[in-house]
């Protein structure tokens with residue numbers, strides 16, 4: 001048995017909260033328990049029921065008003081405040097959760113929080129020490145694949161978060177339903193630098209050739225940057241993603257006996273198939 005969590009991160013507006021809501025609805029549909037946590041002190045409203053909310057600790061609005069800070073400085077202050085209060089606030093709140101609980105943390109969109117500051121590293125270390133198996137879910141807007149240079153930048157950001165947080169990691173290409181032309185989608189789900197490099201060269205000046213080569217080499221060397229497509233109009237899409245995340249944190253191994261026990265406890269049919277509609281992993 002264990003405690004499981006997803007840390008949903010990615011650039012501003014890339015669809016993190018929408019993913020969290022879609023995942024919550026999917027889990028409701030397959031009768032799988034999941035709690036969504038808001039970690040964005042600037043959030044105003046959510047579509048999902050919020051089980052735990054950073055704004056109960058600190059809100060951006062109050063910080064901006066009381067400390068006369070702008071939105072970015074205010075957000076950094078809030079996140080550093082969270083880092084200082086991990087034990088006192090988060091530790092206490094998480095006492096209400098235990099074995100078999102599954103949390104999804106909907107994070108703010110400023111990528112410097114993952115790459116430059118220590119707050120998320122402290123946050124995941126705290127969760128790990130508290131016994132949670134955590135998977136980072138890095139969201140990138142599918143719009144990024146319309147321009148190879150933009151995609152390279154997005155993939156490198158995902159790679160930086162992967163290296164910095166050192167956790168099981170799944171990358172998601174969100175908003176795939178909005179792509180008009182899906183013919184080249186596959187090229188970006190498993191990006192092959194050798195394939196992308198000529199396109200990159202065509203869209204940048206010759207003096208960037210060496211830099212482009214070095215960046216492509218970096219992605220190639222790690223060969224860890226692959227993306228799963230999220231099409232919110234296709235239910236299989238979120239089921240596949242959840243299945244991959246389950247694999248990454250080995251959720252299925254612990255969950256199967258529990259689902260069967262639950263089904264029996266609820267007087268399920270004798271011939272229970274144990275599947276419960278869950279992801280096929």
Ligand SMILES: Nc1nc2c(ncn2[C@@H]2O[C@H](COP(=O)(O)OP(=O)(O)OP(=O)(O)O)[C@@H](O)[C@H]2O)c(=O)[nH]1
Pocket residue numbers: 011012013014015016017018019040107108109110174175176177178230231232
């Ligand atoms: N069609 C479509 N729209 C999406 C999808 N994901 C997000 N959106 C839209 O994109 C906008 C931003 O989505 P959010 O889920 O708020 O993005 P976010 O990453 O949580 O944004 P921040 O928390 O501000 O960084 C909203 O208008 C969403 O409705 C998607 O998969 N498909």
Ligand SMILES: [Mg+2]
Pocket residue numbers: 016017018040106107
């Ligand atoms: Mg959001």
